[in-house]
Amino acid sequence: MTKKINRRTFLQSSAALATATISGQGYAQSTSGESPVIGGKFSSPAPIPAKKGPRVVIVGGGWSGLTMAKYLKKTNPKFDVVLLDKNQQFVSCPISNVWMADQVNLDFLTHSYVEAAQNNDYLFLNATALELDRTSKILVTTLGSIKYDYLVVAPGIDYDYNRIGVDNPEDEYALRMNYPAGFSSASEIMAIKHKLHNFKGGTLVLTVPSGNYRCIAAPYERACMAAAIFKKHNIRGKILLLDMNSDIRIKAEGFKKAFAEYYGNIIQYEPSAEINGVRVVDKEIETDFDSYQFDDAVIYPPVRASSIIEEFGLSDESSLQKEAAIDPFKYHLVDDESVYVTGDSRSQPFSKSGNTAHSEARYVAEVISAHADGKQIEWRSPQTMCFSGVRIDPLESMSIIAFYKYDEAEKSFAFDRSHLMDKWNERAGQAGLAWAEGMYRDMFYS
Amino acid sequence: MVFKSHSLALLALVLASLLINAVAEPVTIKLTFEPDLKNGQRIYEICASCHLPEGWGNNDGAYPQIAGQHQNVLIQQLLDIRSGQRENPTMYPFVQERTIGGYQSLADVVAYISTLPMHPQHSAGPWRDYSDEYKAGEVLYKQKCASCHGNRGEGNNDTSTPKLYGQHYPYIKRQINLVKSGQRIVNSLMQAVVQKLTDEQLKQVINYISYLPVPEEERAPSLNWRNTDFY
Numbered sequence: 001m002t003k004k005i006n007r008r009t010f011l012q013s014s015a016a017l018a019t020a021t022i023s024g025q026g027y028a029q030s031t032s033g034e035s036p037v038i039g040g041k042f043s044s045p046a047p048i049p050a051k052k053g054p055r056v057v058i059v060g061g062g063w064s065g066l067t068m069a070k071y072l073k074k075t076n077p078k079f080d081v082v083l084l085d086k087n088q089q090f091v092s093c094p095i096s097n098v099w100m101a102d103q104v105n106l107d108f109l110t111h112s113y114v115e116a117a118q119n120n121d122y123l124f125l126n127a128t129a130l131e132l133d134r135t136s137k138i139l140v141t142t143l144g145s146i147k148y149d150y151l152v153v154a155p156g157i158d159y160d161y162n163r164i165g166v167d168n169p170e171d172e173y174a175l176r177m178n179y180p181a182g183f184s185s186a187s188e189i190m191a192i193k194h195k196l197h198n199f200k201g202g203t204l205v206l207t208v209p210s211g212n213y214r215c216i217a218a219p220y221e222r223a224c225m226a227a228a229i230f231k232k233h234n235i236r237g238k239i240l241l242l243d244m245n246s247d248i249r250i251k252a253e254g255f256k257k258a259f260a261e262y263y264g265n266i267i268q269y270e271p272s273a274e275i276n277g278v279r280v281v282d283k284e285i286e287t288d289f290d291s292y293q294f295d296d297a298v299i300y301p302p303v304r305a306s307s308i309i310e311e312f313g314l315s316d317e318s319s320l321q322k323e324a325a326i327d328p329f330k331y332h333l334v335d336d337e338s339v340y341v342t343g344d345s346r347s348q349p350f351s352k353s354g355n356t357a358h359s360e361a362r363y364v365a366e367v368i369s370a371h372a373d374g375k376q377i378e379w380r381s382p383q384t385m386c387f388s389g390v391r392i393d394p395l396e397s398m399s400i401i402a403f404y405k406y407d408e409a410e411k412s413f414a415f416d417r418s419h420l421m422d423k424w425n426e427r428a429g430q431a432g433l434a435w436a437e438g439m440y441r442d443m444f445y446s
Numbered sequence: 447m448v449f450k451s452h453s454l455a456l457l458a459l460v461l462a463s464l465l466i467n468a469v470a471e472p473v474t475i476k477l478t479f480e481p482d483l484k485n486g487q488r489i490y491e492i493c494a495s496c497h498l499p500e501g502w503g504n505n506d507g508a509y510p511q512i513a514g515q516h517q518n519v520l521i522q523q524l525l526d527i528r529s530g531q532r533e534n535p536t537m538y539p540f541v542q543e544r545t546i547g548g549y550q551s552l553a554d555v556v557a558y559i560s561t562l563p564m565h566p567q568h569s570a571g572p573w574r575d576y577s578d579e580y581k582a583g584e585v586l587y588k589q590k591c592a593s594c595h596g597n598r599g600e601g602n603n604d605t606s607t608p609k610l611y612g613q614h615y616p617y618i619k620r621q622i623n624l625v626k627s628g629q630r631i632v633n634s635l636m637q638a639v640v641q642k643l644t645d646e647q648l649k650q651v652i653n654y655i656s657y658l659p660v661p662e663e664e665r666a667p668s669l670n671w672r673n674t675d676f677y
């Protein structure tokens with residue numbers, strides 16, 4: 001994935017670099033007397049300016065972290081906000097399926113962290129979080145250690161290959177390399193687009209995981225987009241959609257109708273395909289009752305919270321997806337009100353979607369701001385909103401929006417109102433793109 | 447749904463920029479559209495993907511009640527969001543011409559929204575009518591708000607003054623806070639009123655507003671009512 005460096009972005013990155021370098025001394029002064037020592041290792045302070053107010057460090061510049069950084073600053077301008085991401089630039093997962101089918105170009109998905117930080121008055125660091133010392137409130141990163149007053153951990157998901165019977169690290173590596181899932185990083189998504197457009201014919205397997213996986217509708221949408229690509233470019237391939245669930249999980253009527261009406265001779269849908277092993281060399285997927293041969297595949301295993309949740313000792317032991325042990329309304333760790341976990345690593349059963357992460361982060365920013373002022377705010381439901389492309393040229397989509405409520409009797413969250421629009425059309429196709437554009441606008445440009 | 451037909455007047459400010467270095471005066475053009483409610487319904491489908499078919503908003507104030515609002519008030523908001531005058535990044539792309547259409551489409555969709563019946567149980571503030579806070583809010587409302595927004599909170603379509611009854615308490619609270627902190631720009635009169643009142647007074651008056659009754663003929667018969675145009 002390459003985006004041309006133009007003069008503007010080049011100047012911005014060098015400006016940001018300048019800020020970061022000059023201010024190393026500032027930090028040293030501000031931390032005099034504190035020695036950031038973790039696990040016996042000394043880690044020098046990250047070269048960033050001395051804090052100007054309570055410092056909030058955010059790990060992960062995804063949908064959650066970007067929104068959090070902006071709204072923390074907006075609700076409490078005194079906060080000194082530092083956003084960290086291991087990647088240099090943002091590439092959106094939402095809309096990537098329709099990008100594969102050439103309905104938008106790569107610029108639509110790609111955005112600059114430096115620009116977001118400048119427009120919203122926080123500091124962006126291109127670094128990876130490595131270790132956490134909650135006693136001293138220090139986060140160790142690849143650029144050095146950072147002392148925080150509040151820490152927000154929003155690192156997204158990791159795949160859990162164990163749950164499809166792949167427990168040997170070499171097999172897992174082979175799967176990640178050859179049959180990437182395409183639900184977390186830009187490089188996976190690029191690889192899949194290349195695969196689809198260059199498919200030589202035969203059977204392409206796409207899988208749908210079980211559990212609360214990221215973006216419930218997206219694997220079905222991807223099947224539609226892949227089939228649309230085959231159709232448009234006269235690629236004679238069959239798509240075998242192996243679903244670990246007993247039925248299509250969302251917009252089921254709509255997807256079934258679309259599969260039948262447009263892609264009847266391309267998509268073959270197999271529900272209840274409990275995958276329990278993949279034989280990489282033989283190109284074969286095993287389920288409880290069958291085995292399926294493939295020529296190429298996109299294998300999406302079940303997901304878990306990002307592995308740093310576990311490595312930092314933040315996960316809930318009883319959680320199947322190793323999600324964080326947090327207060328379900330306030331998002332801080334059960335035993336630490338200075339550390340918050342949000343986005344797809346949260347423990348609540350909300351749909352793992354960008355819109356959920358965005359609306360939730362706006363709320364949690366207010367929670368943290370209120371906490372700093374010794375106040376409390378009322379719980380607000382996140383909103384899950386999801387558009388799925390069904391046809392292309394022009395793009396036609398379906399949509400769903402859902403809110404949540406807390407069920408006191410069940411002691412858990414349930415859907416409150418929701419609205420499904422499963423009669424796809426061009427207007428919804430445009431609305432889906434407008435939705436994404438609005439989100440990018442909010443996170444980066446306003 | 448009963449379709450009423452209003453004609454909708456739209457004021458557009460056009461800055462005529464002259465080739466010569468002369469100072470251009472703003473030119474005000476008044477345009478009138480006959481709304482087409484059928485087309486309004488068709489366009490509202492885009493809005494409904496977030497605002498839901500009923501346009502009732504949420505009890506927690508994440509979305510406002512738009513159902514039954516005056517059409518001139520609605521169109522003013524759409525234009526302000528379209529131009530960036532009212533900051534709403536996530537809605538911005540939806541109200542651009544390329545998504546929602548031109549002035550005629552805006553007129554059609556706001557006319558449609560204004561015919562929708564309102565939420566039968568919108569969310570109200572913490573203080574009931576026997577409390578001192580409620581009474582203080584009532585006094586303030588009559589002194590400071592009623593002359594424009596009306597004694598019953600009915601607003602005024604001709605002057606583009608929002609109808610207040612039926613609006614969710616947390617939504618009004620959030621908007622007033624934005625006005626107070628300068629993040630939402632409103633007309634200078636409104637701005638001045640908000641600046642003059644203390645936070646406590648504002649809370650009392652918003653509380654009072656949230657208890658203003660919605661006239662029965664403007665209310666949906668029950669919480670289970672659904673806008674059958676979309677189901």
Ligand SMILES: Cc1cc2nc3c(=O)[nH]c(=O)nc-3n(C[C@H](O)[C@H](O)[C@H](O)COP(=O)(O)OP(=O)(O)OC[C@H]3O[C@@H](n4cnc5c(N)ncnc54)[C@H](O)[C@@H]3O)c2cc1C
Nearest residue numbers: 060062063064086093128129156183343344352353354355
């Ligand atoms: C194909 C596809 C289609 C989708 N479609 C939709 C849709 O239509 N609508 C919708 O709402 N959602 C959709 N989603 C889901 C959406 O992308 C996710 O739910 C959303 O990204 C979750 O946000 P997050 O901030 O929790 O995680 P992410 O956006 O994944 O962000 C996590 C960030 O943390 C960073 N990170 C992780 N570990 C570290 C570390 N140790 N140090 C520093 N940085 C770190 C990562 O680089 C990443 O940038 C889709 C997803 C995919 C893959």
